[in-house]
Amino acid sequence: MASNRSGGTQGGDAAASPPDVAAAFLAAFRHHPSGVAIITADPGDGPVALTVSSLISVSVSPPTIAFSLSDHSASARAVRRAGSVVVHFVRRADMELARLCATSGKDRFGSEVEWARLAGGEPYYPQVDLRFRAVIRGRLEAPGACLVTAELLEVSAHSHETREDEALVYANRGWHGLRPVSGGGRAPILLWPDDSATF
Secondary structure, eight states, rough: OOBTTSSSSSGOOOOOOOOOHHHHHHHHHHHEEOOOOEEEOOOOOEEEEESOOOOOOEEEEEEEEEEEEEEHHHHHHHHOOOSSEEEOOOOOGGHHHHHHHHHHOOOSSSSTTTOEEOSSSSSTTOOOOOOEEEEEEEEEEEETEEEEEEEEEEEEETTOOOOSSSEEEEEEEEEEEEOOOOOOOOOOOOOGGGSSSSS
């Protein structure tokens, strides 16, 4: 809005106050759907697991991912101490497991939970058919959190088989199954390798 010579705004309106960036940040990401993954690890004093919606791809050569960990979570602090992790790509059928690993105070490796260990000792959930063993490559401290990068070294068997289950996403404080959008007969928009910074 243009200002007049006296320094006020045209029409006599008061200048708008700057937006609350933190509130806008929370609102924006509340409605920004993100994929769901479960991270498991054992830093040496017992298995830990947590659900994250911050998993991103970083590089394909070598295959590298990143995720953030909160300073306020005991499980997250334990994962930060681990040298390696297992990254589970969960689907809608795995929602209850993802919910368990996202709920504070729950026993994520109790007698009613199916889990096992890889040859290297990392805990994992066999029901999640697509999972990677990864070694931590870097930690970047941020206020209240830590951004972790990890290189994927091993993948579960049958990882290249078509997965028919709906993807599980988190948005607006809720779990959602992700289905293809009907294009009304139009061809879908595809993200090809040359269009992406990571693939």
